[in-house]
Structure formats: C-alpha cells, structure tokens
Amino acid sequence: MLQSAPFLLVGLATLLGLLVGSFLNVVIYRLPVMMERAWRRESEALLVPAGGSAAVAAEPFDLVRPRSACPACKAPIKARHNVPVLGWLWLRGRCAACGAPISARYPVVEALTGLVSGFLVWQFGYTPDALGALVLTWSLIALTMIDLDHQLLPDSITLPLLWAGLLFHLVAGPRPDTSPFAAGLADGVIGAMAGYLSLWLVYHGFRLVTGKEGMGYGDFKLFAALLAWLGYQMFLPILLLSALTGAVTGVALIALGRHARQEPIPFGPYLAAAGFVALAWGEPLLTAVPFLRIFP
Numbered sequence: 001m002l003q004s005a006p007f008l009l010v011g012l013a014t015l016l017g018l019l020v021g022s023f024l025n026v027v028i029y030r031l032p033v034m035m036e037r038a039w040r041r042e043s044e045a046l047l048v049p050a051g052g053s054a055a056v057a058a059e060p061f062d063l064v065r066p067r068s069a070c071p072a073c074k075a076p077i078k079a080r081h082n083v084p085v086l087g088w089l090w091l092r093g094r095c096a097a098c099g100a101p102i103s104a105r106y107p108v109v110e111a112l113t114g115l116v117s118g119f120l121v122w123q124f125g126y127t128p129d130a131l132g133a134l135v136l137t138w139s140l141i142a143l144t145m146i147d148l149d150h151q152l153l154p155d156s157i158t159l160p161l162l163w164a165g166l167l168f169h170l171v172a173g174p175r176p177d178t179s180p181f182a183a184g185l186a187d188g189v190i191g192a193m194a195g196y197l198s199l200w201l202v203y204h205g206f207r208l209v210t211g212k213e214g215m216g217y218g219d220f221k222l223f224a225a226l227l228a229w230l231g232y233q234m235f236l237p238i239l240l241l242s243a244l245t246g247a248v249t250g251v252a253l254i255a256l257g258r259h260a261r262q263e264p265i266p267f268g269p270y271l272a273a274a275g276f277v278a279l280a281w282g283e284p285l286l287t288a289v290p291f292l293r294i295f296p
C-alpha cells in the first residue's frame with residue numbers, strides 16, 4: 001500500500017523523522033555528559049586509593065534517566081510540551097514553569113531531521129536504500145551537533161555506524177546502479193580502510209611538520225564509516241568537498257573575527273555534510289565533475 005501512495009509514505013517518514021529528531025536532541029545533550037562521567041569514574045578508580053571516597057555523583061544518568069527537566073528550575077517537562085517542534089512553538093520557546101528561554105536548537109534539529117527524512121524516502125522510495133540512508137543520516141546529524149558542541153565524535157556512534165554499513169551490504173545484497181549503496185560489500189571494506197588510513201597519514205604528517213594536531217581520531221573513524229556505506233568510489237568527492245568547505249568556512253570565520261587562528265576547527269561537521277551530499281547526489285556529482293571518478 002505504501003508503495004502505491006508516495007505522499008503517504010513521505011508524510012510518514014517526515015513524522016518519524018520529527019520523533020527521531022526529538023530523540024537525537026537527547027543523544028546530543030546526554031551522550032557527552034555520560035562519556036565525561038565515565039572518564040571521571042575511570043580516572044578516580046586509578047587515582048583514589050582503595051577505600052577512599054569517590055566524588056562522582058552516583059545517581060543514574062543515561063539516555064532515559066532522569067526524565068527531561070528544565071535546566072533552570074528542574075521542573076519536569078510535560079508530555080504535551082515534548083511534542084516535536086509544536087511543543088516549543090506552543091510554549092513560545094519558554095519553560096512553562098519558570099519562563100526561562102529554551103534554545104531554538106531543539107525544534108531546529110527536530111524540523112531538520114523530519115524534512116531530511118521525508119526527502120530521503122521521497123528520493124529512494126520504499127526500499128532498503130531508504131532505510132540505510134535514514135540510519136546513516138540520523139547518525140550524521142547527532143555527530144555534527146556533538147562535534148560542534150564538544151569537538152568530539154563519540155566512538156559509540158562512529159564505530160557502530162561503520163559496522164552497520166558493512167552489515168547493510170551483507171544483508172541487502174547487491175543494489176541497483178541507481179542506489180547510493182551500489183558499491184557493495186567489498187568496496188565498502190576497502191573504503192573503510194582507505195578512509196581511516198588516509199586521514200591517519202594526514203594527521204601524523206601534519207603533526208611531524210607543524211608539531212600541532214589538526215584533527216582527531218574521531219574524524220578517521222567517521223570517514224571510514226561513510227566509505228563503508230558509500231564505497232571507496234566516494235573517497236575523493238567526500239575528501240575534497242569537506243576540505244574545501246572546511247577551509248572556506250575557516251578562513252571566513254577568521255576574517256570575520258569569529259574564530260581565533262589557534263583554536264581547532266572541528267572537521268566532523270564538514271565530513272558529515274560532504275557524506276550527506278555523496279549519499280543524496282553522489283552519481284550526479286560524479287557526472288558533473290568527471291575527475292572525481294579516478295577510482296572506477
């Protein structure tokens with residue numbers, strides 16, 4: 001039925017995307033806090049002598065506990081105010097209990113996830129490709145926001161994303177030429193290795209020459225994950241597109257005085273954006289810019 005009613009399918013995908021966007025907001029906010037607590041617990045286990053008291057609070061903190069609350073007044077957020085986008089609009093961006101402003105980022109992430117999900121399903125239809133594209137894109141949205149906030153790409157997202165790409169090829173089997181995943185399993189394995197090794201080499205080369213660290217290991221893992229899904233054929237398009245947009249944005253931010261020259265600029269968002277372009281418009285891009293197709 002969904003196959004014969006494309007508008008219904010796209011509408012349902014948009015709705016699902018709004019709900020997933022709401023969950024991504026939770027991941028974006030809580031995952032880095034959970035990682036920081038785990039690091040602190042580990043270093044205390046090493047540093048505090050046995051029998052000494054640990055300072056880390058013991059109350060559980062994960063993706064579901066404690067319930068969402070206003071950061072200003074700690075009032076729990078009611079279910080109807082948690083409805084994606086609409087809840088924020090209904091409250092006019094302010095906490096119902098204390099009136100503290102709620103960041104517009106939450107509805108923006110929800111709306112973006114909804115629109116992009118609808119677009120992908122419109123593009124790829126009722127196919128395994130649409131499912132793969134959704135999983136990949138949702139992960140990229142979470143990684144982008146966490147990297148912007150913390151200069152960090154969590155292993156707990158990048159590594160499962162890489163394995164999920166290889167598993168997708170294994171389960172879905174050969175895809176048609178029009179599919180963004182047409183490259184298949186073997187090219188995905190080669191892509192993952194090429195993606196990791198290339199940025200690893202750039203990183204160590206840059207460090208030898210300048211003594212500075214230009215990016216993090218998370219960038220290697222994200223590039224590896226993207227190429228596990230899309231195949232080594234997308235190596236050059238993603239690398240050039242992300243380096244180019246990253247350099248242009250970096251220079252513009254420094255020129256506008258919005259960014260100090262010495263501060264590291266997170267590379268993850270550019271990799272993620274270039275990966276999304278390769279996912280949605282990979283073939284047209286290779287056709288428009290033929291020299292990108294050096295790997296047949």
Ligand SMILES: [Zn+2]
Pocket residue numbers: 070071072073074075095096097098099100
């Ligand atoms: Zn409040």
